[in-house]
Amino acid sequence: MDQIISFDKSLQNRLEEYNQVFSELGPLPYSKLQEEWAYYLELTLDPNGWQALWKIPRLKCEELHIPFPSVVLIYVLNVIYKDLAALVRILAVQDDIHLPEKHYVPLSQLWPTRDQDKSIALNMNSTANALDMLRFFYIHLVMPWDEDDDSIDWKGSQLINRLRLHYDLKNGKIPKATAEHIHALLNEARRLNGKRHNLKSICQDLDSDIEINDGFPNKQVELLVEINVRLIEIQNEMHILENDMFRNVIIKRENAFMKTVEKTKDDPSIWLIFKEGITKEYIRFLEIVEGLYPNKSVTFAKDFMSKLESANVNDIILLSECQHKIHSNGAILEDFTIKGVGNRDSVQILSLADDVALDCVGDYLLIENVTIDCRKSQCAIVIRKGCVTLRNCKVIGNETSSTCQGILILGGAKVDLTNCEISGFSMGIVSNTGSSINISDCIIHNSGFGLKLYDNCQIFLKNTQIKNCKEYGIVIETDQTYPSDLIIGDFNILKMISHINYESIKGDNNNKGDVKIRKNSLRAKEDLFDNPDLDPTILESSDDEMETNLNGTVFEVPKVESN
Incomplete structure (x- = not known):
């Protein structure tokens, strides 16, 4: 701002x-x-x-x-x-x-x-x-x-x-893989620390006479010990990475490994994720894969999460019809393809992450024919750079949360959505200034806002439905001035906005309206004491309404972007 x-x-x-x-x-x-x-x-x-x-x-x-x-x-x-x-x-x-x-x-x-x-x-x-x-x-x-x-x-x-x-990360002196690993460690540590403080409060109130099972008087105590152990592990690793000499040794080792990979890697690898099943199910799965890649070599991988952590550029990961889990610290994705084999609703990616499920940091990524269940996460997909394509995907959020976001596109990034369904989020799609979105043949529904768009984000909508939103189908945050009669209305309002183009967009049962243009009202007041309604010394509400608990507020940790 x-x-x-x-x-x-x-x-x-x-x-x-x-x-x-x-x-x-x-x-x-x-x-x-x-x-x-x-x-x-x-x-x-x-x-x-x-x-x-x-x-x-x-x-x-x-x-x-x-x-x-x-x-x-x-x-x-x-x-x-x-x-x-x-x-x-x-x-x-x-x-x-x-x-x-x-x-x-x-x-x-x-x-x-x-x-x-x-x-x-x-x-x-x-x-x-x-x-x-x-x-x-x-x-x-x-x-x-x-x-x-x-x-x-x-x-x-x-x-x-x-x-x-911090400055080595910011200035790009640390290789991307090591930098992403450091970010993941720090985010996981801060998330665990928040849980630790909550659990400490709970455990302090436990009855000392509670029966002890498996060495622990309570599940919360056991979880607290597990968190402490994991924090110690992260601390020990970060102790090495914070040291200049140790970090340089790790970087040299990683650079040598990457050069070896570049020399030996030819065609992209195709990885098959099939958790378990009877012989007929294996055969059916392989027959579909043969139809997709008839003359390609394929390899079975242990599980989805471990393959995400070890995938190389241009790799293709094929998922069978079952539930594939993303661990509690989320997944960092870059420069490969994830494709479901079979029925979209049966190929499920279940996120156990508290914050971001899929963090996209590469130049390109393709996700196709999967259902991404992010009801336990605060944000389903963050696109930090490059282009992310979603085809025939369903992205599901927690309808009861006031803060859960679907797809967040940062400035300079692009997303292409085709034949996708997005539902259950406070905000289905958030497009920041300088980002780009193409949406075709999609349905966005049962969210607080379908789309939230900022000035100078380029968006194209075609054959798309936005319906059953608790607030508005589309809300546009702007510093521009528009006629007052255009503030709230149907999708025809979008014709007035140069960076938005659309063909055949429909809305139904959006509670407060299909579109709202909202001008930025957060400007400092230069006449506070001249206007009684603004005078900050006049307080009409009682102290009972005042929020006084500082413990409920945490420091949020933004990602340090490398140049």
């Missing part, structure tokens, strides 16, 4: 800033970090009076029963430095949502706006820079296991190594 104050800093800039924050001589353990931050922010962060965008994290959106992502404009009433939080009042919301008037919000979730009320004397460059430092620190440099060991000097042993790792 162009209205927020943002920064692009080098490793050296970051290091110098953090040396200012942690200027205390002697060892600095993890438990002292927040206290040092509080001291620093008292000197650099305005205590109140400034406006910011609050990017509400997914878990908070779920708790408030609002769509994700949700961004609101807030006014800071008071900064609570020791908690690294602020008491805020909501000034404006972008979506049709209803929220309590006041909230306690972690400072890291606030993004100061460039424009402010001109009657208030503020040092916004200092405030925005301090928040940028804080946010970067807790998102990219603090690890889940740091809190487990308070005996080490955190600054001396972790700061520079983790800064170097």
